[in-house]
Amino acid sequence: xxxxxxxxxxxxxxxxxxxxxxxxxxxxxxxxxxxxxxxxxxxxxxxxxxxxxxxxxxxxxxxxxxxxxxxxxxxxxxxxxxxxxxxxxxxxxxxxxxxxxxxxxxxxxxxxxxxxxxxxxxxxxxxxxxxxxxxxxxxxxxxxxxxxxxxxxxxxxxxxxxxxxxxxxxxxxxxxxxxxxxxxxxxxxxxxxxxxxxxxxxxxxxxxxxxxxxxxxxxxxxxxxxxxxxxxxxxxxxxxxxxxxxxxxxxxxxxxxxxxxxxxxxxxxxxxxxxxxxxxxxxxxxxxxxxxxxxxxxxxxxxxxxxxxxxxxxxxxxxxxxxxxxxxxxxxxxxxxxxxxxxxxxxxxxxxxxxxxxxxxxxxxxxxxxxxxxxxxxxxxxxxxxxxxxxxxxxxxxxxxxxxxxxxxxxxxxxxxxxxxxxxxxxxxxxxxxxxxxxxxx
Amino acid sequence: xxxxxxxxxxxxxxxxxxxxxxxxxxxxxxxxxxxxxxxxxxxxxxxxxxxxxxxxxxxxxxxxxxxxxxxxxxxxxxxxxxxxxxxxxxxxxxxxxxxxxxxxxxxxxxxxxxxxxxxxxxxxxxxxxxxxxxxxxxxxxxxxxxxxxxxxxxxxxxxxxxxxxxxxxxxxxxxxxxxxxxxxxxxxxxxxxxxxxxxxxxxxxxxxxxxxxxxxxxxxxxxxxxxxxxxxxxxxxxxxxxxxxxxxxxxxxxxxxxxxxxxxxxxxxxxxxxxxxxxxxxxxxxxxxxxxxxxxxxxxxxxxxxxxxxxxxxxxxxxxxxxxxxxxxxxxxxxxxxxxxxxxxxxxxxxxxxxxxxxxxxxxxxxxxxxxxxxxxxxxxxxxxxxxxxxxxxxxxxxxxxxxxxxxxxxxxxxxxxxxxxxxxxxxxxxxxxxxxxxxxxxxxxxxxxxxxxxxxxxxxxxxxxxxxxxxxxxxxxxxxxxxxx
Numbered sequence: 001x002x003x004x005x006x007x008x009x010x011x012x013x014x015x016x017x018x019x020x021x022x023x024x025x026x027x028x029x030x031x032x033x034x035x036x037x038x039x040x041x042x043x044x045x046x047x048x049x050x051x052x053x054x055x056x057x058x059x060x061x062x063x064x065x066x067x068x069x070x071x072x073x074x075x076x077x078x079x080x081x082x083x084x085x086x087x088x089x090x091x092x093x094x095x096x097x098x099x100x101x102x103x104x105x106x107x108x109x110x111x112x113x114x115x116x117x118x119x120x121x122x123x124x125x126x127x128x129x130x131x132x133x134x135x136x137x138x139x140x141x142x143x144x145x146x147x148x149x150x151x152x153x154x155x156x157x158x159x160x161x162x163x164x165x166x167x168x169x170x171x172x173x174x175x176x177x178x179x180x181x182x183x184x185x186x187x188x189x190x191x192x193x194x195x196x197x198x199x200x201x202x203x204x205x206x207x208x209x210x211x212x213x214x215x216x217x218x219x220x221x222x223x224x225x226x227x228x229x230x231x232x233x234x235x236x237x238x239x240x241x242x243x244x245x246x247x248x249x250x251x252x253x254x255x256x257x258x259x260x261x262x263x264x265x266x267x268x269x270x271x272x273x274x275x276x277x278x279x280x281x282x283x284x285x286x287x288x289x290x291x292x293x294x295x296x297x298x299x300x301x302x303x304x305x306x307x308x309x310x311x312x313x314x315x316x317x318x319x320x321x322x323x324x325x326x327x328x329x330x331x332x333x334x335x336x337x338x339x340x341x342x343x344x345x346x347x348x349x350x351x352x353x354x355x356x357x358x359x360x361x362x363x364x365x366x367x368x369x370x371x372x373x374x375x376x377x378x379x380x381x382x383x384x385x386x387x388x389x390x391x392x393x394x395x396x397x398x399x400x401x402x403x404x405x406x407x408x409x410x411x412x413x414x415x416x417x418x419x420x421x422x423x424x425x426x427x428x429x430x431x432x433x434x435x436x437x438x439x440x441x442x
Numbered sequence: 443x444x445x446x447x448x449x450x451x452x453x454x455x456x457x458x459x460x461x462x463x464x465x466x467x468x469x470x471x472x473x474x475x476x477x478x479x480x481x482x483x484x485x486x487x488x489x490x491x492x493x494x495x496x497x498x499x500x501x502x503x504x505x506x507x508x509x510x511x512x513x514x515x516x517x518x519x520x521x522x523x524x525x526x527x528x529x530x531x532x533x534x535x536x537x538x539x540x541x542x543x544x545x546x547x548x549x550x551x552x553x554x555x556x557x558x559x560x561x562x563x564x565x566x567x568x569x570x571x572x573x574x575x576x577x578x579x580x581x582x583x584x585x586x587x588x589x590x591x592x593x594x595x596x597x598x599x600x601x602x603x604x605x606x607x608x609x610x611x612x613x614x615x616x617x618x619x620x621x622x623x624x625x626x627x628x629x630x631x632x633x634x635x636x637x638x639x640x641x642x643x644x645x646x647x648x649x650x651x652x653x654x655x656x657x658x659x660x661x662x663x664x665x666x667x668x669x670x671x672x673x674x675x676x677x678x679x680x681x682x683x684x685x686x687x688x689x690x691x692x693x694x695x696x697x698x699x700x701x702x703x704x705x706x707x708x709x710x711x712x713x714x715x716x717x718x719x720x721x722x723x724x725x726x727x728x729x730x731x732x733x734x735x736x737x738x739x740x741x742x743x744x745x746x747x748x749x750x751x752x753x754x755x756x757x758x759x760x761x762x763x764x765x766x767x768x769x770x771x772x773x774x775x776x777x778x779x780x781x782x783x784x785x786x787x788x789x790x791x792x793x794x795x796x797x798x799x800x801x802x803x804x805x806x807x808x809x810x811x812x813x814x815x816x817x818x819x820x821x822x823x824x825x826x827x828x829x830x831x832x833x834x835x836x837x838x839x840x841x842x843x844x845x846x847x848x849x850x851x852x853x854x855x856x857x858x859x860x861x862x863x864x865x866x867x868x869x870x871x872x873x874x875x876x877x878x879x880x881x882x883x884x885x886x887x888x889x890x891x892x893x894x895x896x897x898x899x900x901x902x903x904x905x906x907x908x909x910x911x912x913x914x915x916x917x918x919x920x921x922x923x924x925x926x927x928x
Contacts (some may be wrong), residue, residue, distance in 0.1 A: 053519070057856075110916045174541035339846070354860040357827070367851040376870040382825075382855055383863035 001184060007046030009064035016043055018070040018186065019153055028129045039153035045143040057330040057362045058272060058301045063244060068186040068216045070154075075408050076102035076383030079181045081210045084108045086176045088236070089423035091204050093171030094118055096159055099178045099210060100191040101187020103157055103215065107176075115167025115199065121158035121190055132160065134190045135222045147246040148274075151188040151218040158190035161203065165196035165226070172202035172232070177219065180211030180240035191221040193425040195229045197254070202232035209267060216244045223251035223259075227281060231259040232298035234419070236428065239267040241296070248274040255281030255310065262419060263290035264428060265300045266435050272301045279306070279313035279344075286313075291320040292414035293435040294327040301330035305315040308336065310376075320415050321352040321407060323359035324437045335376060342373035350380040355437060385411070401438075460823040477664065478535040484508060490535050494602050494636070497609060507622035507632030514626045520789040521818045521850060522758055524692070527731070532696060536664040575600060575639045575655045577668055587651065588899050594650050596680075601669050604640035611642055615673055619739045619766070620704035627698040627733040627760070631667045635700065637661070638668035643678035643709075652908055654683040657699075659730065665696040672702070674709035676742065681712040683911055686719050692728045694757060695720075699734045705850070707742030707769070712750070714907050716915050719755035721922075724813070726785025736763035740772035740798075748775040749792065750906045750916040754922045757786060762820065764793035767801035767829075769781045774803040777903040779915070781922050782815025782847070791821035791852075796829040796862070805836040808900050811847035812923060818850040825862040827841025832859060838868040841899055844891070893920050900901070 004128040019039050027035075047064050048055040071152035076099050083097065096118065097107035103120045124132060140148045159175055175187065195201055205221070217239075225231045231251075239245050245268045253259055265271060277286050292300045306315045315335065335346045352361045365378040385407045412432050419425040478486060487508050491501040516527075554822035574586045575598065591598050597608060604612050622632040639655045659666045673679055697719060703711050713736075713816075722729025732755075749763040765774030776792035794803035808818040810891075823834045840849035851868045873895050881891035897904075897916060904912045 041474060063528065102763055206459040352857075354857055354862075357860055359860065360856070360858045362854070362856045364852070364854050365866065365868070366850070366853075366872055367840075369842065369850065370848045372847070374842075374870065374872070378851070378866075378868050380853070380855060380866045381864060382857040382863070384860065 007044075007222055009046060010067045011064045012046050014067040014069060015150060015154065015186070018068070018280055021155070022156075023069055025156070027125070028133075030133055030137050031129070032127070034139065037139050038149040038150045041139070041141060042146055042149035045146060047146050048143045052144050054303065057328070057413075058270075058299065063216075063270065066184065068184050071100045071102060071185040071187050073102050073181060076100045077104065079210070081107060081178060086178070086206060086208060088174070088204065088206065089427050090421040091171045091172045091174045091424065093169065095174040095176060096120065096175040097178065098157070098187075099188060099216065100180075100182050100185055100403045101157065107414070113169060115164040116169055116173070116201070117160075117162040117164075118173060119160055121160050121192070122156060124160040127357060132192060133277065134188065136427050142251040148220055148248050151190065151220045154186065155188035155218075155220070158192070161191070161193045161201075161227075163195045163199040163201045165290055166198045167196065167386070168200040169202070172204050172234070173202045174206060174257060176206045176208060178208050178210040179215055179217050179243055180209045182215060183213040184354050185213075187218040188218045189220075191219065193221070193223040195223070195225045195231050197226040197255070198228045199226075200230040202234070202323050205235045207237045207239045207245060207267070209238065209243065212242060214242035214244070214269070215244070219245075219247045221247070221249040223249065223255045223258040223322065225251065225258040225259055228256045229254065230257070233259065233261045233343040235261070235263040235266060237263070237265045237271065238406065238431070239271070241267070241269060244270045246272045249276070249340070249341065251277045253277065253279050253281055253284035253286060256283040258285040259279055260287045260418070261289070262416065263288070263302070264415075264432065265290070265292035265294070265302065268298065268300065271300045272303070274303045276305045276311055277307070277315075279315060280309045282310040282312055284310055284313045286315040287418075288315075288317045288347060289319070289415040289418070291412045291432070292329055293322045293412060293432055294326035294329055295323075295435075295437060296327060297325065298327040299330075300327075303332045305336070306378065308341040308344040308346060308347065311341060313341060314345045315347070317348040318415060319350045320412050321350075321361060322355060322412060322436065323352070323361050324355040326356070326358040328360045328362070330361075331363045332366065333364075333378065334368065337371050337374050337376060339370040341371050344371065344374045346374070346376045348378040348390045350378070351411070352382045353384060353408065355380060405436065405438070408436055412436070447531065463497045475536050477533045480533045481530045482532070482534060486534055490636065491633060493535065494605075496605055498603055498776065499613060501644070503617070503622070504633050507629050510623040511626070511629035511784055512634055514623075517626050519613050520820070521816065521852075522760060522787050522789050523799050524731070524758060527696060529630075532665045534665060534667070535636050549646050549821065560855055575653075577637055577639070577655060577657045578643045590650065595644045595647050597640065598653055599640055601635070601638040601640050601671065604671075607644070608640070612640065612671065612860060615671055615702070615704055617702075619704060620700050625735060628700050628735040631669060631698045631700045631735070634665075635667045635669040638670045638699070640670075641672040641680060643674045643680045643681065645675040646677045649680040652681045652683055654685070657684070658789050659695055663721055665698065668699045670699070670701040670713055672713070672913055673704045674706060674711050676707040676709060679710045681908060682714070683908060684713070684715045686717050694729055694731050695891045696726065696731050697733070701734070701736040701763075703738035703747055705738065705740050705742060705745035705747050705772075709742060711738060712745045712748045712916045713738070713763070714911055715751040715753075716795070716911055716918065717751065717753045717755050717759070718918055721786050722757040722784065724784045726757070726814075729786070730755065732756035732759045732761065734761040736761065738764065738774070739766045739772065740741040740769050742772070743769040743798070744771045746773040746775070748777075748906070750777040750903065751779070752903070752907070753778070753780040753788060753790060753920065754918045756788075759788040759790050761790045762792055764795070765803065766795045766797065767803065768797045770798040771800045772798055773801070776803075776805045776807070777906045778807045779810070779812040779903045779919070780808070781812070781919060782817045783812040787816045789818040791892075792823050793822040793823070794834060796823075796825045796834070797830040799829060800831045801829055801924055802832070803834045805834070805838070806902050807838045809838075809849055810843065810896060810899070810923070811840065811842040811849045812843040814846045816848045816850070818852060820852045822854040822856070822865070823864055825857040825859050825864060827858045829859050830861050832862040834864045836866040837900070838866070840868070840870040841896065842872045869899065895924060
């Protein structure tokens with residue numbers, strides 16, 4: 001068997017068929033070309049294997065053996081979905097809801113907000129395709145980028161957000177990606193966000209389950225935060241137990257721009273998130289906070305990479321992980337300080353708790369430094385709760401199980417500490433608490 | 443006065459002169475040598491084996507390794523820029539002419555070489571109190587203190603001799619820690635290794651003196667492939683030192699060594715290296731490619747293996763001294779100072795594989811980058827399922843001197859046991875203006891201040907080195923760094 005045919009796994013075959021089955025839309029020529037180039041690259045490379053460094057700890061062999069068909073759009077439009085389940089306290093801006101990758105106007109709420117333009121990608125493509133040309137005509141060449149290739153080849157909808165320069169939005173924008181109504185269906189969405197100079201906006205990326213069906217969802221997000229602008233990005237990933245969810249987020253920050261990213265990874269069977277931030281402008285600032293709480297046979301892989309390109313840029317990353325059952329948590333946190341990025345200050349902390357003898361955590365904090373006027377530090381640990389803290393609580397009459405639960409919750413909630421809306425913070429804390437395994441008084 | 447006004451002058455003539463200081467061990471010894479013709483084939487492997495009067499099993503072992511090597515791709519995962527190596531252009535064996543029976547027959551030129559390098563091979567050796575095995579190009583030229591060691595039951599000899607005299611021991615342990623097909627360079631080494639040192643410390647013996655090997659590449663267009671095997675039986679202890687130098691040549695020379703350590707119950711091995719191969723000139727021309735596989739196997743319970751390395755030489759260093767912590771409560775340690783200056787590149791670190799219960803490992807790595815040097819720490823801490831209560835602590839600091847160098851950290855942590863604790867910390871910084879200002883305001887010159895600060899930065903590692911080596915390491919670092927600041 002030649003290598004080329006070995007790469008033609010059932011998944012690859014089924015995606016080629018899905019692409020062929022797509023109805024020919026009246027898309028601009030550049031978009032059609034980008035689709036065919038990316039499909040060709042995906043077909044040639046297949047899914048990455050674990051010999052490719054970026055996928056070292058996430059094996060895709062089982063996924064490769066599955067056949068994933070296109071989503072039945074009509075069925076997705078008809079599916080009954082209870083939208084009250086999406087509500088997050090304090091997240092009261094416009095809401096866009098997608099069910100298995102299909103935009104549901106009936107579940108979404110539009111609002112007229114001064115300075116904010118938000119619409120489904122499909123509409124933006126009809127009305128103003130040229131403005132999306134840069135974001136959507138990218139050609140992914142690396143095998144590690146297989147899912148981005150797939151997304152570019154097959155994606156037909158998503159969200160476009162534009163915040164006008166100077167506009168300060170008070171209500172967070174809510175994007176809901178619900179999945180699980182169709183078995184072995186693949187949905188591929190694109191999000192393009194442009195935050196104008198001196199503008200400010202908060203966005204919530206919310207993944208929820210509306211069915212237990214196993215499916216594949218990919219999401220590719222491109223974010224530009226212009227000079228002096230501020231972006232808050234909260235990811236609440238609570239996908240279904242059988243979901244395979246592959247996300248890729250790229251953000252570029254202009255001069256003195258600041259971004260805060262929070263990520264809660266709770267659901268899904270196989271979840272991968274590539275989060276790449278480029279601090280391109282002088283004085284840009286980035287904060288990332290994340291936590292995963294996983295059990296069963298869940299596999300959650302976060303690949304964070306932060307590039308300090310501009311002078312005097314700062315970044316602070318704080319990530320936590322808890323793995324129970326037969327779960328496997330993977331984290332990579334790479335910080336690159338480019339040549340000339342003097343005055344950069346980068347810090348990363350990654351701490352993990354391993355709760356079960358069958359769980360595994362693999363972590364890899366990286367530093368790549370090419371400038372000398374820098375401060376860069378990272379720390380990572382994998383272990384258990386602090387015995388002294390446990391002892392302290394027990395000495396105050398708190399039972400072992402409760403003490404453990406309290407400390408584990410506190411360990412995770414650090415990642416939420418600076419969410420300013422208290423109701424939202426509490427709500428997310430409860431979500432975390434529900435996911436934490438109940439400790440026995442052993 | 444602000445620190446800026448005190449900041450170093452960049453075109454200081456004195457600094458320039460220091461920068462261009464020549465590699466002190468860069469001389470060539472003009473000595474007649476016997477070499478195999480360049481090229482690598484099964485015939486060459488057979489000839490090499492025949493030249494060394496090796497038993498048949500050894501020849502077969504080499505051939506198997508060679509055949510495996512042919513099927514392997516060159517590794518490209520390290521953060522190193524390596525020009526393609528023409529393995530057919532190298533000569534795989536070079537030895538000073540004339541057979542040697544004892545140190546007294548050694549060519550005086552050779553002895554002179556080692557004198558120049560400060561390695562005591564003759565009478566003076568007695569004063570130094572360190573037993574030395576000197577390896578010149580492909581062969582061992584002499585081992586000192588053999589009688590004293592034999593009285594203690596310690597076997598310390600060249601690998602060739604060990605294969606002839608202690609075949610059973612070699613056969614039992616060779617390749618048991620680093621198998622022939624372990625990696626590209628280990629496979630190459632297994633096929634063509636020419637000599638090296640063999641150490642056997644029997645049960646309960648504490649080796650009465652430090653053992654040491656001094657490696658010297660002299661001949662042009664040769665590769666050096668030595669193999670070291672150290673076996674410490676139950677309750678035995680040995681401290682082993684390794685030093686290396688090479689002449690200055692414009693071509694890159696290849697050094698691919700394999701070191702295997704075996705520690706049985708309660709045995710302890712301390713392995714220290716001061717690596718000062720020729721690093722190439724300030725434009726990155728020439729220098730040694732140092733591709734080394736070093737691995738220790740803590741087979742017995744309560745055993746301990748400690749690696750200490752000071753890496754200042756070589757154009758390219760690719761080296762990951764590792765510990766397999768198989769025995770319960772066994773301990774692995776890795777202390778490293780790696781310095782890259784001019785165009786040097788280093789990708790070095792360690793692997794700690796925890797298999798036994800209550801195993802412990804500690805990693806302290808200090809990287810210093812200057813000039814256009816690129817310095818990467820790459821380490822793996824792996825806790826296997828059965829390693830209850832395993833503990834690892836890793837500390838990894840990088841110091842940047844200059845605008846064009848790079849310092850990188852790639853630690854891998856893989857944990858499969860919930861009772862294990864693994865910690866990693868890393869920092870990267872430059873010598874701060876505050877530190878410089880403090881030293882300068884106390885009348886300490888610029889270069890001395892840098893050397894003082896760097897010395898402090900490395901102290902944690904130097905203190906693990908045996909005394910003689912610590913002094914040499916400190917001196918080496920000073921020389922290597924001269925001209926880096928300014």
